[in-house]
Every structure is written in C-alpha cells, then in structure tokens.
Amino acid sequence: MTIISVLLILSCLWLLGSSRLHVAIRVVAIQGVLLGVLPLVRSMGKIGFGVGVLGLSTIISKGILLPWLMSACLRLSGIRKEIEPFVGFGPSLLCGTALLGLAVWIADRLQLTQAQVPQVLLISSFFAILAGLFLMVTRRKAIMQSLAYLVMENGVYGVGVSMSLDFPFIVELGILLDVFVGVFLMGNLLFHLDREFEHLDADKLTELSDLSKSTPVLDAAEENA
Amino acid sequence: MMLLLLTILLPAAAGTASYFIRPHRWRRLLWGTVAALHLALSITAVLTIQAPPLDHWIGMDSLSAIFLVLTSLLFLGATVYGIGYVAREPVAGQMDFEDGSLFKNEPESVFTGGLLLLLAAMSLAILSRHLALQWVAIEATTLASAPLIYYHQNRRSLEAAWKYLILCSVGIAVALLGIFFLRMTIQDGSHDLTLAALLERAGTLNHKWLSTAFIFMLVGYGTKMGLAPLHTWLPDAHSEAPSPVSAMLSGALLNCAFLGILRVQQICTAAGMASFGGDLLILFGLLSMGLAGAFILRQADYKRMLAYSSVEHMGILALGVGLGGLGLFGSFLHAVNHSIVKAMLFLTAGNILSRFHTKDTMKIQGVCDALPISGALWITGFLAVTGSPPFGTFISEFTILRAVLAQGRWATAVLYVLFLLLAFVGMTGIVLRMALGKSEVNRVREPLTAVLPPMVFAVLALLLGVYLPGPLADRLHEAAQLLGGVGR
Numbered sequence A: 001m002t003i004i005s006v007l008l009i010l011s012c013l014w015l016l017g018s019s020r021l022h023v024a025i026r027v028v029a030i031q032g033v034l035l036g037v038l039p040l041v042r043s044m045g046k047i048g049f050g051v052g053v054l055g056l057s058t059i060i061s062k063g064i065l066l067p068w069l070m071s072a073c074l075r076l077s078g079i080r081k082e083i084e085p086f087v088g089f090g091p092s093l094l095c096g097t098a099l100l101g102l103a104v105w106i107a108d109r110l111q112l113t114q115a116q117v118p119q120v121l122l123i124s125s126f127f128a129i130l131a132g133l134f135l136m137v138t139r140r141k142a143i144m145q146s147l148a149y150l151v152m153e154n155g156v157y158g159v160g161v162s163m164s165l166d167f168p169f170i171v172e173l174g175i176l177l178d179v180f181v182g183v184f185l186m187g188n189l190l191f192h193l194d195r196e197f198e199h200l201d202a203d204k205l206t207e208l209s210d211l212s213k214s215t216p217v218l219d220a221a222e223e224n225a
Numbered sequence B: 001m002m003l004l005l006l007t008i009l010l011p012a013a014a015g016t017a018s019y020f021i022r023p024h025r026w027r028r029l030l031w032g033t034v035a036a037l038h039l040a041l042s043i044t045a046v047l048t049i050q051a052p053p054l055d056h057w058i059g060m061d062s063l064s065a066i067f068l069v070l071t072s073l074l075f076l077g078a079t080v081y082g083i084g085y086v087a088r089e090p091v092a093g094q095m096d097f098e099d100g101s102l103f104k105n106e107p108e109s110v111f112t113g114g115l116l117l118l119l120a121a122m123s124l125a126i127l128s129r130h131l132a133l134q135w136v137a138i139e140a141t142t143l144a145s146a147p148l149i150y151y152h153q154n155r156r157s158l159e160a161a162w163k164y165l166i167l168c169s170v171g172i173a174v175a176l177l178g179i180f181f182l183r184m185t186i187q188d189g190s191h192d193l194t195l196a197a198l199l200e201r202a203g204t205l206n207h208k209w210l211s212t213a214f215i216f217m218l219v220g221y222g223t224k225m226g227l228a229p230l231h232t233w234l235p236d237a238h239s240e241a242p243s244p245v246s247a248m249l250s251g252a253l254l255n256c257a258f259l260g261i262l263r264v265q266q267i268c269t270a271a272g273m274a275s276f277g278g279d280l281l282i283l284f285g286l287l288s289m290g291l292a293g294a295f296i297l298r299q300a301d302y303k304r305m306l307a308y309s310s311v312e313h314m315g316i317l318a319l320g321v322g323l324g325g326l327g328l329f330g331s332f333l334h335a336v337n338h339s340i341v342k343a344m345l346f347l348t349a350g351n352i353l354s355r356f357h358t359k360d361t362m363k364i365q366g367v368c369d370a371l372p373i374s375g376a377l378w379i380t381g382f383l384a385v386t387g388s389p390p391f392g393t394f395i396s397e398f399t400i401l402r403a404v405l406a407q408g409r410w411a412t413a414v415l416y417v418l419f420l421l422l423a424f425v426g427m428t429g430i431v432l433r434m435a436l437g438k439s440e441v442n443r444v445r446e447p448l449t450a451v452l453p454p455m456v457f458a459v460l461a462l463l464l465g466v467y468l469p470g471p472l473a474d475r476l477h478e479a480a481q482l483l484g485g486v487g488r
Helices: A004-016 A020-041 A048-077 A089-110 A117-136 A142-162 A169-197 A216-224 B002-018 B025-048 B062-088 B108-127 B132-151 B155-183 B195-200 B207-225 B233-240 B241-269 B275-295 B302-323 B328-357 B372-385 B393-404 B410-435 B446-464 B469-481
Strands: none
Touching: A004 A020, A004 A089, A004 A117, A004 A142, A020 A048, A020 A142, A048 A142, A048 A169, A089 A117, A117 B155, A117 B302, A142 A169, A142 B132, A169 B132, A169 B155, A216 B372, B025 B062, B025 B410, B062 B108, B062 B241, B062 B328, B062 B446, B062 B469, B108 B132, B108 B241, B132 B155, B132 B241, B155 B195, B155 B207, B155 B233, B155 B241, B195 B241, B195 B469, B207 B241, B207 B275, B233 B241, B233 B275, B233 B302, B241 B275, B241 B328, B275 B302, B275 B410, B302 B328, B302 B393, B302 B410, B328 B372, B328 B393, B328 B446, B328 B469, B372 B393, B372 B410, B372 B446, B393 B410, B393 B446
C-alpha cells in the first residue's frame, strides 16, 4: 500500500510538470488503475465479491474507458500540448512540493488512528486533491480541467480508503458511477467545445460574465478563422 | 416504503425509456402521465406515511415531505409547459437570437429523458436518509441536468453547461470529503452513516470532526445551492437553460442542495452545535443577499436577473436556518413560496423570450401590450418575488425578520432589510420598463400550455399569502422542530 501511495504522489508531480496532454491522460489512467488496486490490497487475501467488483469497475472506468474518451477528444481537436499555462511548469512543480508539504501537515493534524492504513496514503490522497485543484485553476485547456477533476476525485476516493470507510457496496458503486458519468459528460462537451469554438481554452469561455461585457470568445473565434 | 420507492423508480424508468421511444406523441404522453402520477404518489405518501422507519435508507419526515410535494408540483407545471414548448420549438437548425449564429436543439428525447431522470434524482436526494446515498443523488442531479442546460446547442449554453458541470462537480467532491469526515465523528461502534444512527448518538459525536465536516459540506452543497461567493455558475446555467428547465433548476433543484445542508445542520443541532453552523449560515446568507442585490441592480438580461434573485432567496433561506427558532419556520415557508414564484417567473420569462426574441431588458417594452396574460403574470411575479404583500413571500420574509429582531441582532436586521430593498429597487426598474409602454411586436393569442402553469402558480403564491392551510402549517412546524426550532 505504501508503494501505491508513493506512486500516486509521483504521478501527481508528473502531471504538474508535464506539458504533453496525451502523457497527462496516460498518467491519469495509471492513477485510475492504482486506485482500483487499492481496495483489493487493503482487504488483503479475503477479497469479497463487492470489493472485487468495485476494484474491477474502478480499473475499467477510470483506467481504461475515460482515458480512451479523453484521447479521442485530443485526437479530434489536434492539440498536443498545454501551451502557456497561467503558472509555468517549473513553478508548478515548485508549488507541487509546497502542496505536498501542506498535505503532510493536514494529514498530521487529522491524527487518524487507523492502524492498518499507513499515514502515507492519507498524505498522498490529500496531495492528489490539492494538485487536482491547482491544475484546475492554472491550466488553460478545458481537457486538462476535466483531467484535474478526475485527479481530485481520485484523491477524495483515496481519503475514503485511508479512513477505512465501509460504505455499503451500492453507495460505493453509486459514487463511482457518478464520477464516471460526470467525466463522460465532460468529454462529450469537449467534443462540442472543439466544434463550436475551434479551441479548447477554458479561459476564453467568458461570454457569460457580468463583470466584463465584451465578448472575447467571438473575437478569438474570428482570429482562428 | 413501496410508495416512496415508486416515486424514485417510476421517473427513472420512464426517463430511460424516453431515450428509446421514437414517436413524439407517445413520449409526450408518457412524460405527462409520469408527472401527474408522481404528484399523486407523493401526495398519497405524505398523507399516509407517519414516522420514518429508523434503519431504512429511504424514508420521509416532514422536511422531505414538504420538498417532495413541492418538487412534484413544479415538475407537473414544467411538464405541461414543456410539452407545449418542445412542440413549438423546432429541432432543425435556426438562428440564434443573441449573436446570429446557427444552432440546433438537442433531440427531444434527450430533453424529456433528462428531465425525468432529474426528477428521479431529486426524489432520491429528498428521500434518502443515508448521507452518502444523498450525496450520490445530488451529484446525479447535476449529471441529469447538464445536458438540459445544453439543450440549445449554441456557444453560450455550451459555456454555461461546462461551467456548471465543472464547478458543481468539484463542489460536490468537497462535500463528499465532508461526509468522510462525518464518519470520523463517530468514536465507537458501527460507522453507520444513516441519519437516524447519527442523530441517535448525537451526544457522543466528536465536535472537532463535526465542525470540520460541517464546513466541508456547507462549501460543497453551498456551491450547488448557489450561496455567494460560490454561486458564479448559477446565473449562466439558469439563464441559458430552456425556460421549463430553468424553472426546475431554480425552483426545485436548489432546494435539494439546501436539504443536504439542512441534514448536517440537523446533526449539528442534535449534537449541541447549532450556533456554530448557524453563524456560518447567517454569514453566507447575508453575503448572498448583498451580492445578488448588487448584480440585480445593473442587470441587462432578465433571465439572469431572475437567476440572481434565486441567489438572493437562497441567502434568505440560509439566513433563516442560521437563526434557528422562529427563523426555521420562516425559512421553510419561504422555500415553498420562493419555489412556486420563481418557477412561475421563469415560465413567464420563457413566454416573453419566445415572443420578443431577446433577453436584453433594454430592447423590450410593452409586454403587457403584446402578451396581455404573460405581462400581467410578469408584474404579479415581480411583486411576489420581491416580497410585497399580500403574497406568501411577504409573510415568510417578515417571519424571518421577526426572528432576527427577536434575537436582538440589529446589524443583521438592518442589512437584511437593506438587501431586500436593494433587490426590490433593482427589479422595479427592469420589470416595469419591460412591462409597460407600446410594444413593437404584434399582439398574439398565447397558447394555453404556456400560460396555464404560471397562472396556477400565481394563484397559489397569492393564496399562501392570505391563508396557510392547516396540514402544510403542521408539516412546516414539525420540520422546524426537527432542527430544534419553534413554530409560528
């Protein structure tokens, strides 16, 4: 379980430092698989029906289906890289380490006394939540935002595991289904975004603002055309 | 129990079926039937079911009874309106009113299916007594409604749907974290997250964890409820969605998120921490009212104006609950009033939009001239939503003011009245300019399906101001007692 946690931390750092979107998708896919394995490892040996189904469906949905959908979006739009994020990749990594420190501090403050779960899983889960939020506000591409949401959701899931929550099976499955459908819908909207705006820059979605009355979206579209 | 399950499963099944039914006539028939049946089911359930069984995941207490019937009622109204709406709205490509670009509506089956699934998810959110199950349901409402916001497949609705999906999903993820923390409040014994189990051992819950959980859930569900400063997606989503959807979003869906916050406040109250959550709710409430008032004042789009008014009213609800005591009764009564009035206003706004083809308030005048019924409804709705007597909103807003004064919170009272006045002034200018004068479009006969639902809601809003029916008053009273309040 410690190995999984460390890999989770490394994958988040990788996401923070990488500009290639298809790499980012693959890293998120790896995270999905890691999280799918997590409940199997936790229940050590005696894998029940529920745990098995849950782990397997996590791997299939977060590790295979959603990354596949995202890659399809990426291929269609033809973008490769996250260009000019609001915070550069170097500084992002730096912020990442700071966030890691914050995660350690939070996990320390919480003082969970769950003997069978290592503290490092809690740390890595909080780190994933913070990194997800950070990616969401600092990256321009809409596709990156949906990946960031997935990372954050992975972190929340990890926190659940580290607190050794025993939600009823049906509820766990419901949570997973919600996340899956959510990201699926995001992917669906991404297709439309690409068609309508010919770009996937979420920061240019400012037509509906009460603070600025100009219409930068239209201007941007004209530039592209 | 069976009855309650049916209120969830019936719309869920019908919603799924809607995607596959080809002939429009059959699908619309199914839609109307389910809406009517749902209202009948929920009223029967409210009348027959007494106390919720303790260990069940699905059950009904007075609080959920109020919200369930309210949701059903609004859905029936939106259905009658919506069936006429989809029949008039062409699916083929058409010009965008605002920026002249071409757009195409989503297939009608997606619209009907989405609305029915939204009803199912809302019913589950209202009836679930397991907090994690409630989370699943509230997130499901977001997912069911996002395609509805994107019904007109144009740029603005796309932007609105994207923001809605991202912001609400992130917010709700925070709420899930809060639910995890709630589990940590239980120090020994089974970690059952049903409401009954939590309330039963409220005395032994760990206060530090409970306060953390409350903050996370308030921020999470507060995003979905549209409390400032987490409301930024709301004006976009509610103004870009088709009008019957806007009516459901503002009138019914916000209440579901509100219920999520109410449940955790209920636990806090039982654990003796009512004032901790209360103070936060008062703060968020006043902030929402103030911010919404400011944005209403300089609003150029009447559907956005209505959306900001929803933010304002969510602030009032939060304030009332935060006060506790009499405020709870006022808040729940206000939830009923606001839902009815706001649904009516959004439906009327839809009539205006389909006739005048613009959402710009400056370009519209003479609504009363061109659409006599909708014009009258527009002015009636404006008076009701700003809390003028003799409408029900006046009574509930006044009840909350009494609760503020009874607690001697003078600063809160001054701000509350000030913000209400701000919204009143802001809306007066916009609504009256739109309603009066000579219109440039010709007078037409309005279709019955477009004016009947808002008319019924208008009558209800007026009736609630004059007379509060006994059974409803009892339910409100009991609901207030659930959170430690006193009635009337």
